[in-house]
Amino acid sequence: EEQLVQSGAVVKRPGESLKISCKASGYMFIDYWIGWVRQMPGKGLEWMGIIYPGDSETKYSPSFEGQVTISADKSISTAYLQWSSLKASDTAIYYCARHRLGLGIDSWGQGTLVTVSS
Amino acid sequence: DIQLTQSPSSVSASVGNRVTITCRASQDISKWLAWYQQKPGTAPKLLIYAASTVQSGVPSRFTGSGSGTDFTLTISSLQPEDFATYSCQQTDSLPYTFGQGTKLDIK
Numbered sequence A: 001e002e003q004l005v006q007s008g009a010v011v012k013r014p015g016e017s018l019k020i021s022c023k024a025s026g027y028m029f030i031d032y033w034i035g036w037v038r039q040m041p042g043k044g045l046e047w048m049g050i051i052y053p054g055d056s057e058t059k060y061s062p063s064f065e066g067q068v069t070i071s072a073d074k075s076i077s078t079a080y081l082q083w084s085s086l087k088a089s090d091t092a093i094y095y096c097a098r099h100r101l102g103l104g105i106d107s108w109g110q111g112t113l114v115t116v117s118s
Numbered sequence B: 001d002i003q004l005t006q007s008p009s010s011v012s013a014s015v016g017n018r019v020t021i022t023c024r025a026s027q028d029i030s031k032w033l034a035w036y037q038q039k040p041g042t043a044p045k046l047l048i049y050a051a052s053t054v055q056s057g058v059p060s061r062f063t064g065s066g067s068g069t070d071f072t073l074t075i076s077s078l079q080p081e082d083f084a085t086y087s088c089q090q091t092d093s094l095p096y097t098f099g100q101g102t103k104l105d106i107k
Helices: none
Strands: A005-006 A010-012 A018-025 A033-039 A045-053 A056-061 A069-073 A078-085 A092-100 A104-108 A111-116 B003-008 B008-012 B021-027 B033-038 B045-049 B061-069 B070-075 B085-090 B102-106
Touching: A005 A092, A005 B070, A018 A092, A033 A078, A045 B033, A045 B061, A045 B070, A056 A069, A078 A092, A104 B008, A104 B033, A104 B045, A111 B070, B003 B085, B008 B045, B021 B033, B021 B085, B021 B102, B033 B061, B061 B102, B070 B085
Parallel strands: A010 A111, B008 B102
Antiparallel strands: A005 A018, A018 A078, A033 A045, A033 A092, A045 A056, A069 A078, A092 A104, A092 A111, B003 B021, B021 B070, B033 B045, B033 B085, B061 B070, B085 B102
8 A cells, every 4th residue: 555654743943944755655656746735724735846756857836936846766765845944934734745647646645744933 | 827716615514414515717627626635634635536536445425526617526415524624626737726625514
């Protein structure tokens, strides 16, 4: 059974950098696009972007392009989401998400809570 | 970006009731729409994809319909475990935007 296991909750200060991870198992990592979805406190889901681990082709939502970097290491079946300079408005739960293009997100990580506060 | 508008934003219903949630797209997305269920403190779960195909393991009381710009999710006979937030997502073109969500709670 496929599984996505994310790194744990973090608390950071504004301006700090951060990289969170998502370890995939139970399927061929390079066969699916994998991406990230943000959920701000009490709000809806926001699609951030996806990466194809086979060749690292990446597609971002315009709302997030330049704000975050999505990457993947196929040797360890792990996807990443990183920030170079966090803002308080980055406080949210971030879900990693396995995509079947056109057919939706069929597997989700448990979510990583990122809290940015001074 | 394609905008998705769900209605209603919230709905109250009783166990055994039939509930319908709608999702309207800002442009034609053919059949490329998915529905998710999310319970508090947990990740979303895929219910329906390609507008009307039920994901494996999802109860048959969940059905999806529609094409073009107008879509519906229907729960035929509400069970206690169905009280949750439901979100649509267009999977036609990038970025794969979501609707704002519909909260279904117990009357």
